[in-house]
Amino acid sequence: QVQLKESGPGLVQPSQTLSLTCTVSGFSLTSNSVHWVRQPPGKGLEWVGAIWSGGSTDYNSALKSRLSISRDTSKSQVFLKMNSLQTEDTAIYFCTARSYLWWGQGVMVTVSS
């Protein structure tokens, strides 16, 4: 059974770094890409970035300078790191795979002092 589960701090202070983990089961990271998508409260979906099955990455153009996505295939985990956080980064962060077929439940991240 395929599962994706996001984890990370619910509250981050402005200018700090956000670190999120997506732990997957039921499929291999070396055969599937994993994407991060975020959703500010009451707003639409925004593609954040992806790590491909071969390990290369792609990022949202507007976030590229602050964003890093990596993985540990032995632990079936994908990591998102975003620095210099601002209040506009407050959102639910989802990880998803298989062309948006599989989704985690999301983790709410609030940027506030």
Add this chain to the structure above:
Amino acid sequence: DVVLTQTPPTLSATIGQSVSISCRSSQSLLHSNGNTYLNWLLQRPGQPPQLLIYLVSRLESGVPNRFSGSGSGTDFTLKISGVEAEDLGVYYCVQSTHAPRTFGGGTKLELK
């Protein structure tokens, strides 16, 4: 980056009514390999999105056949033939032809 424009932003429908949602792209979504990577998702309140249609018109397994997708190039349409209560929520198109991936702004389907 590719911009996807969805219209209308809000759609009011009665149960049983047929409705359509448009998704227009700023660039052709036809990939050099001949595929067009345009998907449709539905997000119900408080839930992660659900994949309905992929590659423009292919229905994901388990999705009712009242949903259908069509289009090519830059113009795409999602049609619901006979809205049911469980169809209410926000619909998004998303393209995977070009990097970076991008989503449309969403269309909220509500009861009239």
